[in-house]
Amino acid sequence: MSFMEIKDLRVHYPIRGGFFNTIVDYVHAVDGINMEFDKGKTYGLVGESGCGKSTTGKAIIGLEKITSGQIIYEGKDVTNQRRQRNSSYNRDIQMIFQDAHSSLNPRKRVQDILAEPIRNFLNLSDLEEKRKINELLAIVGMPEDAKVKYPHEFSGGQKQRIGIARAIATNPKLIIADEPVSALDLSVQAQVLNFLKDIQAELGLSYLFISHDLGVVKHMCDHISIMYKGRFVESGSKKDIYQSPQHIYTKRLLSAIPTIEPASRVERKVERINVENNYQIENHQYFDANGRVYDLQSISDTHAVAKTVNKEGVM
Amino acid sequence: MKPTQELLTINNLHTGFRVKDKYFNAVDGVSIHLKKNEILAIVGESGCGKSTLATSIIGLHDHNNTKITGEIQFKGLNLATLTDEKLNNVRGNDIGMIFQDPLSALNPLMRIGDQIEEALIYHTRMSRIERSHRVIELLNQVGIPNPQRVLKQFPHQLSGGMRQRVIIAIAISCKPSIIIADEPTTALDVTIQAQILDLLKDLQAETESGIILITHDLGVVAEVADRVAVMYAGQIIEEAPVEELFNNPAHPYTRSLLNSIPQTHSENEKLEVIQGLVPSLVNLPRNGCRFAPRIPWIPAEAHETEPQLHEIAPGHFVRCTCWNHFHFKGEEGGSLL
Numbered sequence: 075m076s077f078m079e080i081k082d083l084r085v086h087y088p089i090r091g092g093f094f095n096t097i098v099d100y101v102h103a104v105d106g107i108n109m110e111f112d113k114g115k116t117y118g119l120v121g122e123s124g125c126g127k128s129t130t131g132k133a134i135i136g137l138e139k140i141t142s143g144q145i146i147y148e149g150k151d152v153t154n155q156r157r158q159r160n161s162s163y164n165r166d167i168q169m170i171f172q173d174a175h176s177s178l179n180p181r182k183r184v185q186d187i188l189a190e191p192i193r194n195f196l197n198l199s200d201l202e203e204k205r206k207i208n209e210l211l212a213i214v215g216m217p218e219d220a221k222v223k224y225p226h227e228f229s230g231g232q233k234q235r236i237g238i239a240r241a242i243a244t245n246p247k248l249i250i251a252d253e254p255v256s257a258l259d260l261s262v263q264a265q266v267l268n269f270l271k272d273i274q275a276e277l278g279l280s281y282l283f284i285s286h287d288l289g290v291v292k293h294m295c296d297h298i299s300i301m302y303k304g305r306f307v308e309s310g311s312k313k314d315i316y317q318s319p320q321h322i323y324t325k326r327l328l329s330a331i332p333t334i335e336p337a338s339r340v341e342r343k344v345e346r347i348n349v350e351n352n353y354q355i356e357n358h359q360y361f362d363a364n365g366r367v368y369d370l371q372s373i374s375d376t377h378a379v380a381k382t383v384n385k386e387g388v389m
Numbered sequence: 390m391k392p393t394q395e396l397l398t399i400n401n402l403h404t405g406f407r408v409k410d411k412y413f414n415a416v417d418g419v420s421i422h423l424k425k426n427e428i429l430a431i432v433g434e435s436g437c438g439k440s441t442l443a444t445s446i447i448g449l450h451d452h453n454n455t456k457i458t459g460e461i462q463f464k465g466l467n468l469a470t471l472t473d474e475k476l477n478n479v480r481g482n483d484i485g486m487i488f489q490d491p492l493s494a495l496n497p498l499m500r501i502g503d504q505i506e507e508a509l510i511y512h513t514r515m516s517r518i519e520r521s522h523r524v525i526e527l528l529n530q531v532g533i534p535n536p537q538r539v540l541k542q543f544p545h546q547l548s549g550g551m552r553q554r555v556i557i558a559i560a561i562s563c564k565p566s567i568i569i570a571d572e573p574t575t576a577l578d579v580t581i582q583a584q585i586l587d588l589l590k591d592l593q594a595e596t597e598s599g600i601i602l603i604t605h606d607l608g609v610v611a612e613v614a615d616r617v618a619v620m621y622a623g624q625i626i627e628e629a630p631v632e633e634l635f636n637n638p639a640h641p642y643t644r645s646l647l648n649s650i651p652q653t654h655s656e657n658e659k660l661e662v663i664q665g666l667v668p669s670l671v672n673l674p675r676n677g678c679r680f681a682p683r684i685p686w687i688p689a690e691a692h693e694t695e696p697q698l699h700e701i702a703p704g705h706f707v708r709c710t711c712w713n714h715f716h717f718k719g720e721e722g723g724s725l726l
Contacts, residue, residue: 120720124576229666259605259667264649264660271659289608293651293660297726300725324397334650336631339612366725 076110077247083107083143085133103129105304111248114274116281120288126304127284131250134282135169160172166193166350168241172253175232178225184236185221192242210239213273231262235269242273250282255290267294289332292316300324305367307360320379322360325349396599397423400510402459402469404445405432406670412456413670415441416422417623423599425568428600432615436667438623439603443569447480448473481488482512483491485560489572491552495544501555502540503547508562515645527558532588554588561592586613605651609637619643621678622668625698637708641715642680648717661717687711
C-alpha cells in the first residue's frame with residue numbers, strides 16, 4: 075500500500091573538460107534506484123560518504139535535477155512538478171537537514187521561520203497562524219517564549235527541534251531526514267531520536283532516514299537500503315540486514331561498527347580481517363568489470379541483494 | 390605499579406580561559422597518569438574539557454588568554470611551566486599529536502614527503518639520505534601503498550583515510566613515547582575508522598608508546614582503550630579499566646550516556662535522555678556535584694558537598710557519592726540509608 079514510489083531514479087553530473095569545455099563524462103551520483111514508501115514506516119538509507127545517499131534525498135524533494143526516472147506520488151507522476159508551489163507533493167514531502175544551524179535563517183525569529191511553510195501552503199488567518207505556531211512549538215516541546223528568539227539563542231538539539239517543527243508545519247506525509255543527528259552529542263541525539271519516533275506515532279509520518287550510522291539506523295528504521303556508488307547493494311527489513319546480510323559490502327560495513335563490548339574486541343578484529351579478505355577475493359561476484367554494482371535480485375519478500383545471477387561469478 | 394612505568398603524570402591541572410578579565414576553568418582539577426604501553430581514553434560530550442586537557446599537555450594555548458596551573462610531569466620536566474622554546478623540543482619529538490581534521494592539519498602547499506621530513510629535520514641529526522629512507526619506512530609502517538609516489542603528492546590528492554595515515558606517520562616519525570590523538574577518526578567513515586583504529590593499536594604494540602585517545606564515541610573506546618576516564622564539566626567523574634567501565638559503570642553520567650547509545654537497545658525501547666544541558670564554561674556550578682542539576686530526582690543528601698574520587702574497585706574511581714543512590718527516572722530507587 076505504498077503512497078509513493080520511486081522508479082529507476084538517476085542523477086548524473088556532467089564532467090566538463092577538453093578544448094571547448096564539452097561534456098567528457100558523467101559522474102553517476104545516483105544510478106538507477108527503486109524505492110517504495112508506506113505510511114507510518116521508516117526507511118533507512120545507509121552508505122559511506124560520497125555514495126549518493128544525500129543526493130537521493132535531495133533529488134526526491136526536488137533540490138537536485140533528476141536525469142531520468144520517475145517519482146509516482148499517490149498514483150500520479152510528479153517527477154516534473156516537484157517544485158511547483160501549488161502541488162500537493164511539495165507540501166507533503168518535507169526535509170530535515172543535518173546542520174540545523176545553517177538551515178535556519180539567522181535573521182529571522184523562530185515564529186517567522188515556522189510561519190514560512192504555513193504562509194506558503196496553508197491559507198490561514200493571522201490568528202490561526204499564531205495558534206498553529208504555538209501548537210507546533212508545543213509538539214516539539216519548546217516553551218512559548220521561544221517564538222520571539224533568534225536561532226543562535228538555542229542549543230544544537232533545540233535548533234534541530236525547530237527544524238523538525240518547520241518540517242511538520244504542513245502536516246506532511248513523508249519527511250526526508252538527512253543525517254538529522256550526526257552533529258549532535260550522544261545525549262542530545264537520544265532526545266531527538268526519541269522525539270522523532272514520538273511524532274511519527276502521533277502524526278502517522280513516514281521517514282526517509284539518511285545516515286551513515288548503522289547503530290542509529292537500526293534503532294529507527296523498519297526497512298533499510300545499503301547504498302554504494304550510487305546503487306543499492308542490499309535492501310531489506312531490519313532483520314534481513316542485521317541478521318543475515320548477504321552482500322559483501324554490507325558485511326564489511328557491519329563488521330566495522332564499533333561495539334561497546336570490550337570483551338569481544340579481539341574476535342571482532344579477526345572477523346573484520348576475514349571480511350576484508352573475502353571482500354578482496356569475492357569482489358567479482360558482487361561488482362562487474364567496471365566496478366558497478368549488479369542489479370538487485372529478490373531473495374525473499376522483503377530482502378533483495380545485488381549479485382550476479384549465476385553465483386559462479388561469470389561476468 | 391612501579392613509578393618508573395608512568396610516562397606522564399598530571400596533578401591537579403587547571404586550565405582557565407579569560408572571558409572579560411576573569412578566568413574560567415575549562416579543565417578543573419584533573420589528575421591522571423599514563424603508563425607505558427597503554428591506551429588511555431578520555432571520553433565526554435562536547436564542552437566537557439577533553440580537548441583542552443590534550444592541548445594543555447603540549448602547551449598549544451595562547452599565553453595571554455589562558456592560565457595553566459598544576460603539574461604535568463613528563464621525564465622529569467614540568468610541561469606546564471616550560472617556555473615555548475623548550476616545549477618545542479618535546480612536542481613532535483617525545484610527544485606526537487594526531488588531530489581530528491586531517492586536511493586542516495596538513496599544509497596544502499607542501500608535498501607529503503616534505504611534511505614528514507620536517508619533523509625529522511627539526512628533531513634529529515639524520516642525513517638527507519637517512520631521512521628519505523625513514524620517510525618511506527614511515528609511510529610503509531602506516532600502511533600507505535606505493536610510498537614512492539605518495540611522498541611527491543600534495544594533501545588534496547589523497548583520500549581522508551590516507552591523509553589521516555600521513556598525520557599518524559608525522560606523529561610517530563621521531564618515535565615518541567606518548568601520542569595524543571584528539572578525535573582521530575571522527576571525520577572518517579566507519580570502515581576507514583576501523584582501519585585507522587587497528588593501525589593505531591598495532592603501532593602502539595610495536596613502539597610500546599602510550600596513547601591518550603580523546604573521543605566522544607564510546608564504541609571507539611570499547612574497541613581500543615585499556616583504561617578510560619570520563620569527563621564532565623572539566624572534571625574526571627569516573628576512571629576505570631575498559632571492561633570494568635562497560636560492565637559496571639557507576640557514575641550516573643556514565644550510566645546515562647551508555648543508556649543513550651542506540652545500538653544497545655531493542656527497537657522499540659526508548660533511549661535514555663539526560664535532562665538539561667552541559668553547562669557552559671561561564672555558568673558552570675563550581676560547588677558540589679556538577680552533575681546534580683541534571684538528575685534532580687536524586688535527593689540532595691545523596692551528593693557530597695566537596696565531591697572526591699572514591700575507589701570502589703581496584704583501579705575504578707568514581708566522583709561523588711551519588712552513584713550509590715542513583716536510579717534512572719521512573720525506576721524504583723534504593724532508600725538513602
